Amino acid sequence: MADDDPRPLTLRDVSEASGVSEMTVSRVLRNRGDVSEATRKKVLEAAKELGYVPNKIAGALASQRVNLVAVIIPSMRNMVFPEVMAGISSVLEDTELQPVVGVTDYEPEKEERVLYEMLSWRPSGVIIAGIEHTEASKAMLKASGIPVVEIMDTDGTPIDTAVGISHRRAGREMATAILKAGYQKIGFLGTKMPLDFRARKRFEGFTEALAKGGVEVMAQEFYSGGSALAKGAEMTKEILEREPELDFIYYSNDMIGAGGLLYLHEQGCNIPGDIGLAGFNGIELLQGLPRKLATMDAMRSEIGRKAAEIIWARVENGDAAPEKIIEFSPKISYGDTLRR
Amino acid sequence: MADDDPRPLTLRDVSEASGVSEMTVSRVLRNRGDVSEATRKKVLEAAKELGYVPNKIAGALASQRVNLVAVIIPSMRNMVFPEVMAGISSVLEDTELQPVVGVTDYEPEKEERVLYEMLSWRPSGVIIAGIEHTEASKAMLKASGIPVVEIMDTDGTPIDTAVGISHRRAGREMATAILKAGYQKIGFLGTKMPLDFRARKRFEGFTEALAKGGVEVMAQEFYSGGSALAKGAEMTKEILEREPELDFIYYSNDMIGAGGLLYLHEQGCNIPGDIGLAGFNGIELLQGLPRKLATMDAMRSEIGRKAAEIIWARVENGDAAPEKIIEFSPKISYGDTLRR
DNA sequence: TTGAAAGCGCTAACAC
DNA sequence: GTGTTAGCGCTTTCAA
Numbered sequence: 001m002a003d004d005d006p007r008p009l010t011l012r013d014v015s016e017a018s019g020v021s022e023m024t025v026s027r028v029l030r031n032r033g034d035v036s037e038a039t040r041k042k043v044l045e046a047a048k049e050l051g052y053v054p055n056k057i058a059g060a061l062a063s064q065r066v067n068l069v070a071v072i073i074p075s076m077r078n079m080v081f082p083e084v085m086a087g088i089s090s091v092l093e094d095t096e097l098q099p100v101v102g103v104t105d106y107e108p109e110k111e112e113r114v115l116y117e118m119l120s121w122r123p124s125g126v127i128i129a130g131i132e133h134t135e136a137s138k139a140m141l142k143a144s145g146i147p148v149v150e151i152m153d154t155d156g157t158p159i160d161t162a163v164g165i166s167h168r169r170a171g172r173e174m175a176t177a178i179l180k181a182g183y184q185k186i187g188f189l190g191t192k193m194p195l196d197f198r199a200r201k202r203f204e205g206f207t208e209a210l211a212k213g214g215v216e217v218m219a220q221e222f223y224s225g226g227s228a229l230a231k232g233a234e235m236t237k238e239i240l241e242r243e244p245e246l247d248f249i250y251y252s253n254d255m256i257g258a259g260g261l262l263y264l265h266e267q268g269c270n271i272p273g274d275i276g277l278a279g280f281n282g283i284e285l286l287q288g289l290p291r292k293l294a295t296m297d298a299m300r301s302e303i304g305r306k307a308a309e310i311i312w313a314r315v316e317n318g319d320a321a322p323e324k325i326i327e328f329s330p331k332i333s334y335g336d337t338l339r340r
Numbered sequence: 341m342a343d344d345d346p347r348p349l350t351l352r353d354v355s356e357a358s359g360v361s362e363m364t365v366s367r368v369l370r371n372r373g374d375v376s377e378a379t380r381k382k383v384l385e386a387a388k389e390l391g392y393v394p395n396k397i398a399g400a401l402a403s404q405r406v407n408l409v410a411v412i413i414p415s416m417r418n419m420v421f422p423e424v425m426a427g428i429s430s431v432l433e434d435t436e437l438q439p440v441v442g443v444t445d446y447e448p449e450k451e452e453r454v455l456y457e458m459l460s461w462r463p464s465g466v467i468i469a470g471i472e473h474t475e476a477s478k479a480m481l482k483a484s485g486i487p488v489v490e491i492m493d494t495d496g497t498p499i500d501t502a503v504g505i506s507h508r509r510a511g512r513e514m515a516t517a518i519l520k521a522g523y524q525k526i527g528f529l530g531t532k533m534p535l536d537f538r539a540r541k542r543f544e545g546f547t548e549a550l551a552k553g554g555v556e557v558m559a560q561e562f563y564s565g566g567s568a569l570a571k572g573a574e575m576t577k578e579i580l581e582r583e584p585e586l587d588f589i590y591y592s593n594d595m596i597g598a599g600g601l602l603y604l605h606e607q608g609c610n611i612p613g614d615i616g617l618a619g620f621n622g623i624e625l626l627q628g629l630p631r632k633l634a635t636m637d638a639m640r641s642e643i644g645r646k647a648a649e650i651i652w653a654r655v656e657n658g659d660a661a662p663e664k665i666i667e668f669s670p671k672i673s674y675g676d677t678l679r680r
Numbered sequence: 681t682t683g684a685a686a687g688c689g690c691t692a693a694c695a696c
Numbered sequence: 697g698t699g700t701t702a703g704c705g706c707t708t709t710c711a712a
Binding site for chain 2: 008009051053054055056057058060061066076077079082083085086089098100101103116117119120121122139140143144145226227228229230231232233234255259262266284285286287288289290
Binding site for chain 3: 699709710
């Protein structure tokens with residue numbers, strides 16, 4: 001234990017300490033091939049005694065195999081992505097694969113850099129949020145020769161496989177439900193993020209379906225920055241001051257929706273009688289509010305799991321996914337803020 | 341561009357395509373050493389044309405340098421950790437270092453496995469949450485020979501450097517403030533996580549300071565699972581049914597505190613007159629609730645930044661941190677739920 | 681400014 | 697069962 005040599009330990013050290021060849025030590029440490037119980041024990045003891053930690057860099061180079069899966073997401077602060085991660089982890093935990101996360105901050109150029117960085121570690125697969133990428137990113141992914149799963153969005157052409165929901169459809173379905181419930185004067189509150197393609201697609205689908213019903217969005221507003229809950233309250237107040245006629249507000253996510261709900265509840269509004277509300281995501285966190293916001297589950301966990309399963313199947317047996325696009329169908333949850 | 345050879349590209353391919361030696365190609369791609377502008381251009385063009393992505397595995401093995409920093413946290417679903425991550429990233433972004441995250445789910449054995457896994461990639465440093473680890477983990481960290489920063493908690497003996505707050509002190513200070521405000525019948529609601537050492541230390545400090553003031557916790561309850569917001573409401577209801585006398589509830593985190601606050605607010609309680617509330621964390625997310633919960637900022641972002649700075653200084657110039665323990669001093673925020 | 685040779689620490693493939 | 701040999705793709709070092 002008196003160790004002041006900063007040189008990291010190598011297989012050779014374990015080999016010498018145990019009197020077993022490097023090759024056999026390697027076999028023991030990886031549980032590969034037949035090794036007698038006796039030498040096995042000797043090696044394990046020596047390794048533990050020395051505190052040897054294998055060098056995966058050397059191992060990966062020699063074996064040409066890396067057990068990492070690159071997971072590229074826009075942000076960790078939006079609860080949506082940790083939940084997708086949880087789905088991915090839950091599947092990969094039972095395999096030899098390990099997720100490694102990269103964050104893009106919703107910036108395509110950063111996505112490109114992160115992707116380049118991650119690919120340079122030669123991962124066994126890539127799971128990447130969204131279906132829109134720069135040309136350079138797409139080229140890298142195609143050239144990588146590894147399985148690529150684009151997640152969360154199916155409105156587009158996947159590079160390899162896409163797993164997600166159609167946000168356009170989600171927007172349409174919510175609009176349809178709102179119209180069916182008899183609301184007519186509809187407002188929209190969203191985030192000011194030109195690069196949040198999924199939010200935009202929802203909005204597009206939403207207005208499109210309203211149009212089919214002969215209804216136009218009466219007022220809309222986009223925010224950026226700040227606490228979503230606070231912004232939701234504040235913007236709800238503003239939009240209703242401007243358009244007191246509104247009988248429904250569709251929020252681009254549950255967080256600002258919850259802010260609006262709390263505010264209106266506080267004001268003693270009759271929800272969903274005089275005014276209805278709906279968000280998007282199905283954030284579990286919000287269970288426990290005085291009233292339950294209508295929303296649509298983005299199926300984050302399912303998406304994460306499916307994506308991981310596809311990668312694992314490819315790595316394990318080379319099985320490609322049966323289809324290029326795997327689309328989940330989220331259902332509306334009416335909560336207490338949308339009439340049936 | 342007609343590429344159906346799945347073999348990944350190597351330096352040699354770029355070398356051949358550009359007619360420049362591998363060595364010089366390597367120099368260009370790393371911006372090392374003097375290379376004439378002419379060859380430089382040739383190489384860059386060839387690399388881009390081919391879509392070459394360097395192999396960091398080989399690079400790392402040859403150079404014995406890895407630009408990764410292992411960041412080991414208990415969970416990504418607790419907003420606390422993404423915020424620490426953001427602090428870390430903000431600093432590392434301006435360096436050549438890259439964070440790589442591992443999640444332990446608050447399990448010491450999993451921490452051990454994750455640590456082993458990450459160390460086997462020979463990162464340049466480790467940032468790890470908490471100051472309690474298994475003996476094996478501590479041994480690995482010590483033997484690794486790389487800078488190690490334990491974050492979030494300073495109540496203990498660091499392996500190398502610790503950056504955080506004293507949760508014991510945090511609990512004490514909250515207790516003192518509560519007593520000073522004149523509350524006397526105090527309840528506590530927390531999470532049932534024996535391995536959340538920081539929550540436990542806060543509770544210990546809290547009861548200790550109350551005891552000094554001659555006060556004992558009148559009722560306490562621990563929950564596990566479910567939405568924190570919902571649990572906060574539910575448990576608040578229960579504890580008050582059991583002990584209607586309570587004039588203060590201290591929550592082990594802001595999320596269940598917010599649940600309690602929403603519930604009591606709904607009930608029309610006089611807060612902070614008849615009953616006071618306080619949480620812990622300073623979760624930005626909660627700005628925008630009808631009333632602001634008293635809390636104490638855990639200084640997550642500062643801690644993340646400081647930890648990253650320490651690692652970078654060590655990697656860059658070998659500068660060790662000036663002190664082994666760097667303790668931040670969070671201040672109480674009284675909000676609307678704690679009398680002054 | 682450029683190139684050639686010699687590894688980095690490990691594992692695939694093949695002997696024994 | 698165990699050992700030997702020859703790389704994996706890059707960078708270090710030294711020579712030109």
